[in-house]
Amino acid sequence: MTESPYAAPADMIALPSTSLAGAIVDLVRPVETPSVFNHSIRTYLFARFVAPRLGLVAGDDYDDDLLFAACAMHDLGVASDSPHRERFEVEGADRAAAFLTERGVSAADADQVWQAIALHTSPGIAERRGTLCVLVREGLALDFGGPMGPGHIAAVTDEQADAVHGAYPRLDMARSLIDAITAQAAKDPKNAPRYTIPGEFLRERETYGRTRMEQACRSSRWGD
Numbered sequence: 001m002t003e004s005p006y007a008a009p010a011d012m013i014a015l016p017s018t019s020l021a022g023a024i025v026d027l028v029r030p031v032e033t034p035s036v037f038n039h040s041i042r043t044y045l046f047a048r049f050v051a052p053r054l055g056l057v058a059g060d061d062y063d064d065d066l067l068f069a070a071c072a073m074h075d076l077g078v079a080s081d082s083p084h085r086e087r088f089e090v091e092g093a094d095r096a097a098a099f100l101t102e103r104g105v106s107a108a109d110a111d112q113v114w115q116a117i118a119l120h121t122s123p124g125i126a127e128r129r130g131t132l133c134v135l136v137r138e139g140l141a142l143d144f145g146g147p148m149g150p151g152h153i154a155a156v157t158d159e160q161a162d163a164v165h166g167a168y169p170r171l172d173m174a175r176s177l178i179d180a181i182t183a184q185a186a187k188d189p190k191n192a193p194r195y196t197i198p199g200e201f202l203r204e205r206e207t208y209g210r211t212r213m214e215q216a217c218r219s220s221r222w223g224d
Contacts, residue, residue, distance in 0.1 A: 012160055013045060013167040016068050020103060024072050027099060031079035035176035038168035039143055044071035045164050047139030049155045054134070062131045066109055069100060070116035070136050078180040084187045087198050091184075093118035121197040123148070143173070145220030147213055153221060161222075170224050174217035178205070 015021055029037050047067060051058065058064040076082065077092030085091070097114040101107060116136040119126035126133040141148040142156060156164075178201055185192035185202040192199040204211040217224055 012163045015041070015044070016065055018065055020065050020100075020105070021068050021072075023103065024069055024099075028072055028076060028079070031081045032075065033171075033176055033180065035171035035173050036075050036078065036180055038171060039173050039177055040072050040075055041168050042143045042164055043074065043136065043139040044068050045139075045168075046142035046156060047071055047135040049160065050138040050142065050152045051135060053152050053155050054138075056131060056135070062135065063109070066113055066132060067135055069096065069105075070113045070132055071139055073099070073113070074117045074120050074136060074140075075177070075180070076117075078177075078184045082184075084184050084191065087191050087193065087196060088181055088184050089118050089121055089197075143222075144213075144217060145222040145224075147216035147220055165222075170222060173222075173224050174214050175224075178211055178214060 015025070028040065032040070044067060048058075048064075051062070056062055058067075073092060073096040075088070075092060076095050077084075077086070077088030077090070079092075079095075082091055082095060086094070093114040096117055097110040100110040100113060105113075112130060112132045115129050116126070116132045119129060119133055120136050120140060123137070126137045137148075138152055141151045142153065146153060181198050182202045182205050185198035192202045194200075194203075201211050201213070
């Protein structure tokens with residue numbers, strides 16, 4: 001296993017100290033449930049653990065602020081103050097890109113974040129759309145603990161995982177996140193096209209009362 005660059009527990013859970021990262025936290029924290037917010041932050045922290053295994057270095061191969069933006073805002077489409085008129089991935093991507101451009105981020109960089117958020121539920125496509133998309137997908141996969149594919153599950157030791165989960169507890173993540181996705185999906189047929197993640201989650205919840213993802217997460221590495 002590639003040695004992690006985050007030797008101390010404080011390093012493992014450190015977020016970017018930039019004003020942009022602070023503004024993103026101020027945007028997201030009040031409008032997401034604590035469980036969904038923590039999931040978004042863990043996605044970023046886990047993505048950073050994966051990066052060295054892929055030979056990627058912050059500042060050279062990817063912009064850490066953009067990675068934080070894409071991870072922290074990837075579920076913004078289910079936020080309580082979002083319009084809920086598009087599938088949640090697109091709605092979140094639109095809102096994130098607008099937020100970034102309003103704060104002086106270039107259109108090209110905002111578009112990278114848009115793609116990473118809009119495609120985060122699209123395996124096989126996201127991985128072909130650049131480093132940011134890859135890292136967001138890998139961070140997500142780690143936070144789901146296996147059901148999205150084993151991938152780089154060994155990128156995080158138990159000690160590192162304990163540090164991340166101690167700072168950002170899981171709080172029944174799978175159920176809470178899927179509650180938010182299906183609630184958003186149920187508001188408008190456009191939010192839940194068939195064979196998309198929101199469409200299938202909503203159909204499974206309505207038909208079976210529980211999604212296959214929730215079932216799979218019970219036997220995942222993190223047990224939720």
